[in-house]
Amino acid sequence: MGSIGAMVGRETEREVLSEFTAATGGRVLVLRGDAGVGKSALLDHAAELAAEQGHRVIRAAGVEAESELPFAGLHQFLYPLLPSIDQLDPAQRSVFDVVFGRGGSTSPSVMTLGIAVLDLLSLAASHEPLVLVLDDGQWLDGSSTEVCGFVGRRLTGSAVKLLVGLRAGVPSGFDTAALPELAVATLSEAAAEELLDTRHTALDPSVRRLVLDEARGNPLALLELPPHVSGARAERGGGNVSGYTGIPLPQRLHQVYGARIEALEPSVRAELLRGALDGVGAGSAADRTRGTRYRMRDADEAAARGLLDVDPLSGDFVFRHPLVRSTVVQTATPNQRRAAHAVLADLHRADLERRASHLAASTIDPDEQVAATLEAAADSATLRGGALAAVAWLTRAAELSESPEERHRRLGDAAYIAGHSGQLDHARQLAGAGGGPGANDSPAAALAAGYAALFEDGDVRSTQRQICAAVESMRDAGVKEPDEVLTRLVDLLLVINQYASDDAAWERTHRILDDVGHLVPPLTRIYEDAWGDVVRRGAGLHARVERAFADPQGLEPWDVTRLCVAAYHVDTLSQYRPHLQRTVDREVETGAVADAMTMLHLIMLDQIAVGEWAEAERTGQRCLELTITHQHALFVHHTQAYLGLLAALRGDVERARELQAQVDAWARPRGVGFLTQIADATGTAAALGEGDYEAAYLHAIGLTPPGTFTPYAHQASRSLLDLVEAALHTGRSQQARAHALAARDANLPDISPRLALITYGALAMTAEDAAEADAMYDRAETHPAAVTFPFEHARIRLAHGIRLRHTQGRKAARPSLTLAAETFERLGAPDWAERARAELRAAGTAAASSSAPFAALTWQEQRIADLAARGLTNKEIGERIHLSPRTVSSHLYRVFPKLGITSRAALRDALGKLPSDQNV
Known part of the structure; x- marks a missing residue:
């Protein structure tokens, strides 16, 4: 396609890119096309336009060799912005530590890192507008791709633009x-002829026609094929070279570059x-942000043969096209590749x-030092979110280990x-891959x-x-020192016991x-006490969990999950x-779906x-x-x-009841008592909810x-209130009282x-005693945790209001009943809300939903309601205030009943009726 200034054809693409760079506000655009079709030239053209218009241009390129290194691609974009990162507050700066390898913290989520990147880009663009140009985006590592996608969807309103080139x-x-x-x-026929x-x-007409037919408008082929075809014709004494037809274009270009490489x-x-x-990199600007890189020297011969270009700023050699780079690797022998690695x-x-x-690629024979380095890299990747890497x-480290034990x-x-990545078949294969007799009976195989x-x-x-048998075999074998396999077996045993909820199995595990408790870490003992019988073993657990979370950066993802399960209990x-x-x-x-499923369960439970x-x-x-997709x-x-x-x-x-029946039919025959x-x-x-208290009692x-x-x-223990209420409503007051006293006596x-x-x-x-009832209601309703558990709090207020109506009169009952009704409505518990409204009517007050004053909006709810x-x-609101659309929806779900409305259309009027100190 020639230089930027002499680009042939591409009128439509150039017009689109011209509008893109000149437009005000943030934008994103992906250029997708076949290899050699001219994406890089168009990206160069856009970068030149942007620079001429006063934009700061930052280039990056995906590289297949780095596609499994977490955040390798994102590092290219962020490295030039390091001075701006230092201007962020400490919390924001810490998010970037994982990208630059400056800290040992666990990798932030895509949303957390994406928001931090947006803030960084906005800060940098406040001085001059930014254009980010990514070539060969198909080779970008997964972590960087997710963040770039997140950022790209949220550039509206900023001074940042993102251009991405992808190979079809x-x-x-x-x-x-x-x-x-x-x-x-590809180029039109006329543009292809003009470029050629x-x-x-002065191409021979027959060669010219053949190149046009073979290139089919692909600019790279038009530029590279003529010498190759002419050479083939000369070798045949000027004869017919039509036999060249039919080879796929990428393969043919590999042949072209391969011939040049072999001549070096x-x-x-x-x-x-x-x-x-x-x-x-394949582009002149792509490597300047990558830090330490091999610098090719004494390669003028390769440049002369059209394989390399020279970066005009650094003077370094860079590959002319990604196909050149891949051809260099393909044409090398295994020994040559190992020597280069x-x-x-x-x-x-230092990296x-x-x-x-x-x-990993350079070593053949067992080498314990290399294996240890690979193992350390695996530990680093796990903390950085690279479970698959x-x-x-680790698999390669095992292959290079010098001893069977290692x-x-x-x-x-x-x-x-x-296993934690959801690769259960792969986990089984790895566990049994140690070789030798009994490999499939090893503790690791039992674990998988x-x-x-x-x-x-x-x-x-x-x-x-x-x-249990695997743990006991390790115990009986005389394990004397803390052992990671033993810990993992015990932790899995605790997971199984939690699901089984079988007292005999738990007692055996205790x-x-x-016997082996001194060989496992303190976290395992937390799991033992929290996941089994929290009534009898739960004293002091919340403090132990809190201490374990004191340094979350040192926790593996699965330990974060397990500690959160303990916190739930x-x-x-x-x-x-x-x-x-x-x-x-x-x-x-990153594929660690087993942990992710449990994390989603826990998030849901807290919600x-x-x-x-x-x-x-x-x-x-x-x-x-997620669970259905992965067949768990x-x-x-x-x-x-x-x-x-x-x-x-x-x-x-x-x-x-439909879901209850499905779960029960699956879980009961298997003995999954937890479910x-x-x-x-x-x-x-x-x-x-239906008021069928007899059925509720039988279930409870x-x-x-x-x-x-x-x-x-x-x-x-979690069903304490359910059983007590069901018993009271069915005339079983003695059983209800006994259960309440049992809760007190169990502390x-x-x-x-x-x-x-x-x-x-x-x-x-x-x-039965009024003074005790008043004291206990007061203790419940003023408990610091009451606001954290609004459903239980509202049920207690409802019961209190009913009691007050019977003992002190209708007026005394109204405040408790009103608050209960408002909470049930806000939660979306219609049966309970109707019950509270019925009690309010009995107390001489109209329905709470129409008579209750507006509940106060939180500052965040006010912001969201005003934007809505x-x-x-919801998406636009989330982009504006850095929340997910789901979180925005959740806030609005709570705002509507507070304002006494049911739709977004009524928001403006409802907000206008708020007291002045409630308006945003």
Whole structure:
């Protein structure tokens, strides 16, 4: 296509790019086309236009050699902006540590990092508008692609533009990024002839015709084929060269470049190979932001043959086109590639992950030092969100291990991470890949098989026996020092026991841990106490969880998940939800889906607890799609169980009972007691909502008998208020009182804030003495946790209001009943709201929804309501204030009932009626 100034054809593309660069405000555009069609030339053209218009241009290029290195591509864009990063506040700066390898923190989520990048770009663009140009985006690493897609969808209103070039036919994360595209097609016949005649004058007519036919308008082919075809014709003495026709164009261009490469001196070919394997860019500006890179020297011969260009600013050699780079690698022998990788490994001594990549490719014989480096890189990748890269490096480290013990250990580590990445078949293969007799009976193999059997089909019975046997075999073998495989086996055993909820299995596990507990870390003992019987082992657990979270940067993703499960059991999950939300998107995107599913469950549970029910529904549906896609049957039914419980709370009884039946039919025959308990809790909640207290009581006592709490039944204590209310409404006041007293005597208020709230509520509801009832109601309604658990709080207020109406009169009851009705309406619990309104009518007050004053909006709700009233969509609001559209929707869901409206159309009028101190 010639130089930028002499570009042939492309009138439409140039017009689009001219409008793109000249337009005010942020924009994004993807150029997609075949190899050699001219995408890079168009990107160069756009960059030159932008520079002429006063934009600062930052270039980056995807490189296949770096496609598995987390954030390698994003580093190219951010490196020139380091001075601006230093102007951000400390919290924002810390987000970039993982990109630049300056800290050991876990990788932030795409949203967290994306928002930080947007803030950084906005800061940089406040001085001069920015244009980011990405070539070969199909080779960008997955972490960087996700962030670029996130940023690209949110540039409206900024002074930042993003241009991306993608090769057609190569899968890329940009394929689902929903960014506007411009298809770059081949040149027209006239433009192709003009380009060929301009760059290759005096061609023989037959050669000219053949090149035009073979190139089919591909500019790179038009530029590169003529010497090759002419040479082939000369070799045949000027004869017919039509036999050249029919070879696919990319392959033919490889042939063209391959012939030129073979003609080079060996030393020059070696220089090109080292540059190609290190990812030296295809464009002159692409490498200036990449930090340390191999610099090809004494390669003038390659430049003369049209294989390299010279960067006009740095003077470094760069590849003329990505096809040149790939051809250099393809034409090298294995020994030549290994020698080049060895040189590059030495070059990147200070970059652990890049050095590991080259060492892995340069080493043949077992080498413990190399294996240790690969293992360290795998640890780094795991913390940075590169689970798949970690599995590959650990597998290679095992292959290079000098002892069978180290080989087995590293393969076990790879299998463990593969299991958490949802690669259950791969995990089994890795665990049994140690070789030798009994490899498939090793503890690591038992671990991988246990994960697969549990998550694929919910097999808790046989897996519990197998993992117990594996742990006992290690104990009996005389393990004396802390052992990672033993810890993983015990942790899996605790997961299985949690799902089984079987007291005999738990007691056996406690005995095992009494023997080997000194060989596992303190976190495992937290899981043991929290996941089993929190009533009997939960004292002081919340403080232990808090201490464990004191340094979250040192926690593996699966430990964050497990600690959050423990926090759920002691009802302190809300304070750790930010850890989950920072991590869950990354786990999904990097393939660690098993952890991500549990994280989504936990986020959903906390959303249910704090009253974000619409948001919880969306989280549950997202998790359900993920579990179905990856065929994790256990997690499919686990998610359905939570969705059923949520449906019951929201008054969708038909759906709740349908999901309850599905979960129960799957889980009960398998002995998955954790899920059958949630199914029973769903039945209880649905019956309570309908006012069918007899059915609610029968469901509730299926979880635990009145007056006690069934050991190892996690719903036994959680259903305290349900059983008490159902018993009272069916005339079983003695059983209700016994159950409330059992909660007090078991010291449930000391275990968790929610258990404290509902214990005081149960004691108040069942108290015969008026003074005790008043004291317990006051203690419940003024408890610091009351606002954190609005549904339980509203139920206690409703019960209190009913009691006040009967004991002190209608006027005394109205405040409690009004607050209860407002909360139920805000939550979206229609059956409970109607019950509260009925009590209000009995207390001589009109329906709470029409008579209650507007509830105060929070500052965030005011911002969101005002933007929505101006006509902005949830997506646009989220972009403006850096929230997800789902979070915006959740806030609006709470705003509407506070304002007494049901649609966005009524927002402006409703906001206008607020007191002056409530307006934004």
